[in-house]
Amino acid sequence: MTDFEVMTTRPAGAYLLEVRDLFVEFHTRDGVAKVINGVSYHLDPGETLAVLGESGSGKSVTAQAIMGILDMPPAKIPSGQIFYHGEDLLKMPEDKRRAIRGNEISMIFQDALSALNPVFSVGWQISETLRTRTGMSKGDALKRAVELMDQVKIPAARQRVKDYPHQFSGGMRQRVMIAMALAMDPKVLIADEPTTALDVTVQAQIMDLLADLRRDLNMGLILITHDLGVVADVADRIAVMYAGRIIEHADVHSIYKQPAHPYTEGLLASIPRLDTKGTELATIKGLPPNLMRLPTGCKYHPRCPYKQNVCVDTVPASLELGGGRTSACHFAKEMLDGQLR
Amino acid sequence: MASSGEVILRVDNLVKHFPITRGILFRTKIGAVKAVDGVSFELHKGETLGIVGESGCGKSTLARLLMRLEEPTAGRAVLNGKNIFKMGGTELRRLRRNVQMVMQDPYTSLNPRLTVSDIIGEPFEIHTEVAPRGDRQRRVQELLELVGLNPEHINRYPHQFSGGQRQRIGIARALALKPEIIVCDEPVSALDVSIQAQVVNLLEKLQDELGLSYIFIAHDLSVVRHISDRVGVMYLGKIIEIGTDLEIYDYPTHPYTQALLSAVPMPDPEARAHRDVIRLEGDVPSPANPPSGCRFRTRCWKAQEKCALEEPLLIRRAVEPHPSACHFAELKHVVA
Numbered sequence: 067m068t069d070f071e072v073m074t075t076r077p078a079g080a081y082l083l084e085v086r087d088l089f090v091e092f093h094t095r096d097g098v099a100k101v102i103n104g105v106s107y108h109l110d111p112g113e114t115l116a117v118l119g120e121s122g123s124g125k126s127v128t129a130q131a132i133m134g135i136l137d138m139p140p141a142k143i144p145s146g147q148i149f150y151h152g153e154d155l156l157k158m159p160e161d162k163r164r165a166i167r168g169n170e171i172s173m174i175f176q177d178a179l180s181a182l183n184p185v186f187s188v189g190w191q192i193s194e195t196l197r198t199r200t201g202m203s204k205g206d207a208l209k210r211a212v213e214l215m216d217q218v219k220i221p222a223a224r225q226r227v228k229d230y231p232h233q234f235s236g237g238m239r240q241r242v243m244i245a246m247a248l249a250m251d252p253k254v255l256i257a258d259e260p261t262t263a264l265d266v267t268v269q270a271q272i273m274d275l276l277a278d279l280r281r282d283l284n285m286g287l288i289l290i291t292h293d294l295g296v297v298a299d300v301a302d303r304i305a306v307m308y309a310g311r312i313i314e315h316a317d318v319h320s321i322y323k324q325p326a327h328p329y330t331e332g333l334l335a336s337i338p339r340l341d342t343k344g345t346e347l348a349t350i351k352g353l354p355p356n357l358m359r360l361p362t363g364c365k366y367h368p369r370c371p372y373k374q375n376v377c378v379d380t381v382p383a384s385l386e387l388g389g390g391r392t393s394a395c396h397f398a399k400e401m402l403d404g405q406l407r
Numbered sequence: 408m409a410s411s412g413e414v415i416l417r418v419d420n421l422v423k424h425f426p427i428t429r430g431i432l433f434r435t436k437i438g439a440v441k442a443v444d445g446v447s448f449e450l451h452k453g454e455t456l457g458i459v460g461e462s463g464c465g466k467s468t469l470a471r472l473l474m475r476l477e478e479p480t481a482g483r484a485v486l487n488g489k490n491i492f493k494m495g496g497t498e499l500r501r502l503r504r505n506v507q508m509v510m511q512d513p514y515t516s517l518n519p520r521l522t523v524s525d526i527i528g529e530p531f532e533i534h535t536e537v538a539p540r541g542d543r544q545r546r547v548q549e550l551l552e553l554v555g556l557n558p559e560h561i562n563r564y565p566h567q568f569s570g571g572q573r574q575r576i577g578i579a580r581a582l583a584l585k586p587e588i589i590v591c592d593e594p595v596s597a598l599d600v601s602i603q604a605q606v607v608n609l610l611e612k613l614q615d616e617l618g619l620s621y622i623f624i625a626h627d628l629s630v631v632r633h634i635s636d637r638v639g640v641m642y643l644g645k646i647i648e649i650g651t652d653l654e655i656y657d658y659p660t661h662p663y664t665q666a667l668l669s670a671v672p673m674p675d676p677e678a679r680a681h682r683d684v685i686r687l688e689g690d691v692p693s694p695a696n697p698p699s700g701c702r703f704r705t706r707c708w709k710a711q712e713k714c715a716l717e718e719p720l721l722i723r724r725a726v727e728p729h730p731s732a733c734h735f736a737e738l739k740h741v742v743a
Contacts, residue, residue: 338629
């Protein structure tokens with residue numbers, strides 16, 4: 067899935083899911099935090115889009131806006147559109163939206179232990195969705211729950227369906243979460259840092275499971291993560307976020323070969339490698355910006371090693387670099403040509 | 408980073424079992440969680456020993472033992488010729504000065520009601536010999552400068568700092584008493600990638616300047632390789648393989664080390680296709696009831712009858728020059 071068309075040429079509804087120029091702000095006592103500042107991305111069936119960013123970059127808030135689970139207030143969506151099969155989710159009445167949430171677009175969260183209810187058995191929690199959504203009988207729903215637990219490869223599912231979340235290990239809990247998310251056969255699965263709380267060997271199991279399910283069920287998968295290693299392993303495309311904007315978007319091979327934004331370059335340089343022992347790690351100097359007081363011009367300019375005057379004054383547009391690749395840097399072309407050093 | 412070869416800390420067959428009890432009035436012991444079960448290693452002056460392992464393998468309990476925050480069930484840890492678990496009085500006070508700790512979570516390990524000056528200066532209250540009262544403010548400012556913070560921010564509170572800056576405060580506090588050894592328990596795992604690199608570089612710089620020895624505990628194998636001179640791999644309370652970073656990462660001989668390394672996602676999409684990935688089945692068994700013989704045998708693809716009957720020792724075998732606790736230790740390159 068490396069060659070896709072440029073995003074602007076297709077009309078609304080051409081993609082399974084499309085976020086278009088989304089803005090989100092949080093109104094707090096201390097002021098307005100501009101968390102999302104014009105995010106656009108799209109997803110096709112059966113592909114994996116990784117949304118990469120550090121804490122506070124807005125990657126989870128975008129997902130919450132798609133799911134419609136943002137707390138409003140304090141959150142507010144001043145503008146933007148989210149198309150699912152050509153229909154704008156943000157303009158839909160709540161009951162229609164509710165029919166899509168969970169049925170069509172489903173989400174799994176980072177911390178499975180706090181996302182599960184400790185006082186109900188996992189079988190009850192998985193079958194709850196089926197009972198309320200399809201009116202299935204208790205017995206049938208529980209049978210289906212066992213099938214789902216089998217599908218996510220929980221061993222001895224029949225015996226364990228009556229167990230409670232605390233009786234499962236971290237990896238197994240995450241599998242229970244995935245089983246719940248799959249209950250209604252969604253077309254889009256949003257996974258928000260699904261393996262961050264897990265050990266590496268278990269992380270590998272869960273990532274394999276997600277990849278298998280995506281292929282077998284032809285789901286679109288949005289993988290939200292901060293881990294550049296996980297992304298390289300599973301993603302088709304990557305959207306890198308910084309200060310509420312997608313600053314670079316490309317297929318996974320191009321971005322690792324030659325980043326077209328200084329932030330992506332800095333991120334890639336600052337991770338220690340397993341295969342070599344470097345001397346000193348390259349760092350990105352400074353701190354991520356305060357969302358209440360965003361810098362002028364390019365939001366990355368206070369930390370950027372290639373900063374020019376234009377970066378302080380003008381917000382860079384998202385430049386098309388061909389092959390669906392975009393970069394929000396004034397000097398993206400120069401970066402790709404290797405002229406910035 | 409180069410170590411001078413002098414052994415500063417020798418850990419000998421260290422064991423910590425936590426009892427599992429039943430009953431309230433009449434507590435009876437019904438079992439034990441074998442968190443650390445016979446760990447031995449040496450730490451040289453000026454070197455970094457990395458300890459890696461998955462959650463529940465006992466690496467944090469090991470850290471707490473070395474800080475003497477827990478009493479061991481058995482075993483010794485000899486620091487500068489003396490067993491730390493036999494110390495008392497002034498000797499113990501000196502130990503507390505000499506071995507310091509940097510904690511994982513910079514958000515909960517700093518008291519929100521204290522200013523930076525109070526947090527970093529608090530160790531001086533107890534160990535007055537390090538900095539006399541009038542000299543403290545200056546010492547705190549020196550420490551702030553040393554870890555790359557603005558010395559003028561001395562009267563600020565922790566919430567006014569970012570995660571990376573808070574971890575620097577935690578490091579400054581650990582340095583306050585001029586220790587020889589710092590135990591770092593997952594010091595960068597709560598930080599963002601770009602900030603993580605800054606803190607790792609700081610730790611390396613401080614080691615060069617102050618001649619510190621680190622015990623660096625982490626689950627992130629890439630970070631551990633970057634900072635460590637030697638690495639020990641733990642599984643269910645035991646070190647199963649130990650050696651220099653090159654020996655462990657490029658020439659691993661224990662199946663668990665191999666599986667662990669191959670499970671680390673590489674930031675290189677081109678490697679996706681031709682990486683030989685070992686997928687372990689299942690989860691780590693409970694340390695309350697570890698498998699007989701080799702503890703890894705329940706998840707190991709090489710397991711045979713011998714593995715269930717006989718516990719493999721952490722020794723040098725014919726094949727490789729570094730110790731590995733596997734009957735069938737065999738070199739396999741997993742990191743391309």
